[in-house]
Amino acid sequence: MPATGGRRRAPYRRRLRSRIIVSFVLLGFCLTTLFAFATNWARARVENQLVEDVMNRNIDEYARRFQFDPSRSPDLPVQQIRAFVYTPDKFDRVREERPEWAELPNGNHNVTGLEENGKAFSYKLAVRKTPEAWFFLAYDMTESIRVEQQLKRALFISVLVFSVLSLVLGWWSASKVMKPVSDLAARLRAYRGGTSDPEPLAPRFPDDEVGQLAQALDDYSARLTEVVQRDREFNADVSHELRTPLAVIRGATELLLTRPDLDPKVLQRLQRIQRAEQQCTDLIGSLLLLSRNERGQGNSNVWRVAEQLLEAHRAQLGGKPLELMLEGDRELVVDAPESALSVALGNLIGNAVKYSQEGSVRVNVTGDQVEVTDSGPGLSAEDAAKLFQRGYRGTHAGHSQGGGIGLSIVSRLCDLYGWQVSVRPGETRGVVATLKFSPAA
Known part of the structure; x- marks a missing residue:
């Protein structure tokens, strides 16, 4: 499991500039839509009130004139209005020809439908029924509906236009508002700590x-x-x-x-x-x-450093039945001083020798990496997750000496030199530690 994994990416968040632009667009769209809705609602309400007021006054006037002189059909002063009056002897005729009218109570009603030629019609019908006569006043709403549709199209286009204007205004405002912040961020990115006294x-x-x-x-x-x-x-x-x-x-x-x-x-x-x-x-x-x-300067032969480290540990084994073996490529050279390589590789070999009471510790130099395989007690899942944390001592550390900072130093050296270090359980037992180097310059 790699101990020096890459920096975790933060969850995606929308940039502040984008949030300002989206806020302007939403504000412009919502306000324009609300204004368009309010305008259309006010127009419909006012128009309906005006039409009904005109129809009520005209049908009342029509009834008054009819009662004054039933033989005379009074003219109406308003255009787009047709008046119908039926005496009791024609009530049955109304029920046959216009059954929907006959069922309507007194008041104003909206009537829509299709004519015989398939053309749609719409009108507002005022109804006044008395025992002496039935009065109907029909106001043609076709022209009003056409005007209403034109108004709705105009309002819809207005919403789109003002939304686009809000987008442009939001873009411009975001650029103005965020420019100082962007300049500050650019200056912070440009500064790399090259001087002890930053500007x-x-x-x-x-x-x-x-x-x-x-x-x-x-x-x-x-x-x-x-x-x-x-x-x-x-x-x-x-x-x-x-x-x-x-x-x-x-x-x-x-x-x-x-x-x-x-x-x-x-x-x-x-x-x-x-x-x-x-x-x-x-x-x-x-x-x-x-x-x-x-980074320190110099090149180091991995085989030679590993050999020196193993020789040092052989002298300290005492009576421990442990075999230390070195194999692989003798010519691998890394771009790092021997002191840094010795610390990194020495910690891996030292841990393998410390926790292996018998068996062998095998160091294999191959390709661009070195593997240290031991026959120790193995690696638990908790150790694998926390092994390279500073101060962490594994479950098999027991009463052994050490503060748990050795592998933390190895991890930091790998970050400095661009190496990769990882540990994993062995095939049967023990641990396999791998130190992979970057190509030598």
Whole structure:
């Protein structure tokens, strides 16, 4: 399972510029649609009231004139209106010719249908029924319906036009509103931390919300720069102060190793001190590179480094029945100093030796990678998920020494050099750790 997986992508969110544009479009569309609906509703209501008022006044006037002189058919002063009056002797005729009229109660009614030639008709019918006569007043609504359809088309086009105008206005407003934010983001992206004293952002922006954000970023950058500077100075001081006693230890050990009359047990312990000093020196150098986020210079032969590491562990096995084997490509070279490669590969080999009580630890250098296979107790699912987290100690760690930061350092070195590290359970038992290198420059 890779421990140095790529950065997880954040869930997609619509950009702020797009949200502003969509808000303008929705606002323009909703307001225009609401206005169009209100306009059409008001027109229909007012027209209906006017028509009904005209029809009520005319049918009342028609009835009054009929009662005054039944033999005279009074003229109506309004166009588009047809009047019908039926005396009691013609009630049956109405029921036969216009049964829908005969069933209508007094009041105003909407009548629609198709004529014999298939042409649609629509009119508003006013009904007044008295024992002396039935009065019908028909107002032709065909022209009103045609005007209503034209108005609806005009309103629909208006909605589309104003929606497009809202889109253009939203695009322009979003560009104006987001330009300072985009400029601020561009300046932040352009800055890569090349100087210890970054250029302030706030003076380049007006004293508004974006300017306040730039000022807050400047304050944060100043505090962060101060912390990073202190951290670098601390790491450099610690590295220097630790290398001085290590150099003394190295010189004293080398001097003692030149003596020909050394006891074999003393010689073995001096060699162990020498290897421990070299491991500390490599670790300090790697940690200093990690703190500076800088790659060390140099090329390293993977076979030779692995061989040195295995030799160091063979001297520390004591009576443990464990076989350490090295096989594969002797010519693989990586673009990294031996100190960094020794720390990364040494942690993988060290863990394999530590947790394997018997059997073998096999280091196979092949292609552009190196595999470390052990015969230890294996790997649980929880260990596989958290193994490269800082401070995590596996379920098989028991009372062994270590703070659980070795594999975390390996993971950080892999991020620095573009390598990949992963661990997986072995085919039958144990663990297979793989360190894959990037091509040498």
